[in-house]
Amino acid sequence: MSRYHCCATCTHFQIKKSPNGMISMCKRLGFETKTDYQFDCWVPREDIKRKMEKESENY
Template sequence: MKKSYHCCATCQHFRIGREAERVYIRCERLGYATQSHFQFSCWNPRVDIVEKMRRQSQDATVTSTGRDDQC
């Protein structure tokens, strides 16, 4: 499932900004320009992405077993 979300655009360090009429996309942690689809091993997902992965994992468990083990 991590493969579905692992990219710079879902990382907490990903920033988009504007300076002198130019848009920049950068990794604040690494300190240089990046693209939204790039992948680095230092990926640290945003809170909303962690929640989506958790929900998707739970949905997959329910679907594969036919029951919800949480109940």
């Protein structure tokens, strides 16, 4: 997979503010996650898609 494949680059990734601080969430799966976790449901954001396309053109 791409070196970009991680939760932080996914369209489903969100940061929520809670009384205990900031929480990284997957809005698709509905649970807490970490920025560097990887799941098969990964859908890259548009800016990440462009970066991946640009890199593939260079090879």
